[in-house]
Amino acid sequence: MPIDPVQLTRELVNIESTSYNEGLAGAYLFDLLNQQKYAVEKMPVPQQDPASTGERFNVYAALPGVTPDVVLSTHMDTVPPYFGFTEDDENMYGRGTCDAKGIMAAQIAAADQLREGGVKVGLLFVVGEERDSAGAKVANLNPKGSRYLINGEPTDNRLAIATKGALRVELRAKGRMAHSAYPELGESAIEKLVLALNDVLAMPLPIEPEIGPSTLNIGVIEGGRAPNVIPDHAMALLLVRTVGPSQVVKDAITKVVGDRADVSFSLDLPCVRMRKIEGHETMIAKFATDIPSLTAWGEPLLLGPGSIHVAHTYAEKLAKKELYEAVKLYVDVATKLVG
Numbered sequence: 001m002p003i004d005p006v007q008l009t010r011e012l013v014n015i016e017s018t019s020y021n022e023g024l025a026g027a028y029l030f031d032l033l034n035q036q037k038y039a040v041e042k043m044p045v046p047q048q049d050p051a052s053t054g055e056r057f058n059v060y061a062a063l064p065g066v067t068p069d070v071v072l073s074t075h076m077d078t079v080p081p082y083f084g085f086t087e088d089d090e091n092m093y094g095r096g097t098c099d100a101k102g103i104m105a106a107q108i109a110a111a112d113q114l115r116e117g118g119v120k121v122g123l124l125f126v127v128g129e130e131r132d133s134a135g136a137k138v139a140n141l142n143p144k145g146s147r148y149l150i151n152g153e154p155t156d157n158r159l160a161i162a163t164k165g166a167l168r169v170e171l172r173a174k175g176r177m178a179h180s181a182y183p184e185l186g187e188s189a190i191e192k193l194v195l196a197l198n199d200v201l202a203m204p205l206p207i208e209p210e211i212g213p214s215t216l217n218i219g220v221i222e223g224g225r226a227p228n229v230i231p232d233h234a235m236a237l238l239l240v241r242t243v244g245p246s247q248v249v250k251d252a253i254t255k256v257v258g259d260r261a262d263v264s265f266s267l268d269l270p271c272v273r274m275r276k277i278e279g280h281e282t283m284i285a286k287f288a289t290d291i292p293s294l295t296a297w298g299e300p301l302l303l304g305p306g307s308i309h310v311a312h313t314y315a316e317k318l319a320k321k322e323l324y325e326a327v328k329l330y331v332d333v334a335t336k337l338v339g
Contacts, residue, residue, distance in 0.1 A: 008105035068122030074152035075129030098306025103152035110330035136293035154306035165242035166288035168267035186230030
């Protein structure tokens with residue numbers, strides 16, 4: 001019986017699988033793909049969250065003995081907070097509907113059609129994309145010989161011809177505690193950090209004509225002890241969406257911050273360019289994906305239903321019509337690639 005991607009999305013979304021807690025979703029996929037007569041493999045991924053003890057693993061599937069020409073891939077983890085599946089006549093709602101469980105359902109339905117059409121297809125579903133691409137990095141140590149990788153993220157069913165990179169920056173300032181009535185006896189770490197951040201925000205960032213400008217977000221600021229204490233520590237976490245070599249941005253931030261804070265870089269995913277395919281609409285993805293961590297899986301493409309504008313929000317949704325269209329698009333793109 002053909003896979004119904006709406007029903008499969010419903011079942012997947014109702015399994016809570018925020019990052020580090022993907023085990024139940026992985027087990028469901030493992031059993032489902034076994035029932036679909038695939039040879040299914042678990043790729044263990046180390047548990048990196050001290051608060052989580054559950055098993056983590058990627059799921060890979062292909063027909064027994066087949067080396068795939070093309071692999072359809074996306075991630076099974078979601079951002080918090082979790083909320084379950086609801087629907088109306090037109091749309092599905094819930095955490096993961098568009099990022100990326102609806103995509104996963106469309107890929108499974110497309111793979112069913114592709115193998116019936118004689119295309120050597122595989123499926124790869126990974127953990128940890130929303131945090132550090134841990135699952136993709138493990139998968140990259142275990143490639144299956146595929147020539148093409150079609151990665152799934154919300155692109156409004158358009159082929160992405162480029163994705164921005166992601167550079168995660170950590171600033172940590174140190175000071176000296178003192179009574180706030182006598183600030184001259186202390187040294188404010190927060191003042192150092194705030195002044196450094198002001199200069200970072202003011203510095204020019206690279207622009208790439210076809211991709212657009214780099215962007216910078218200060219996502220987290222923490223520090224201090226109490227309102228009446230000169231703060232001895234402060235930190236900030238930043239994310240830069242890069243459009244070219246990250247070293248240019250690293251050098252600029254390090255120079256601007258100077259000795260006011262220690263600078264480190266905890267994630268560095270490069271900007272990626274991809275091919276066009278005749279007859280398919282294109283777009284530029286301003287976000288980063290697992291693609292830079294899956295270099296051993298073949299030439300990458302990026303395509304998926306849904307809008308990135310509602311991903312990671314309480315308004316996350318996916319139109320049923322768009323989901324069915326995605327199945328056809330995955331089949332068409334994969335068939336064109338293998339010729």
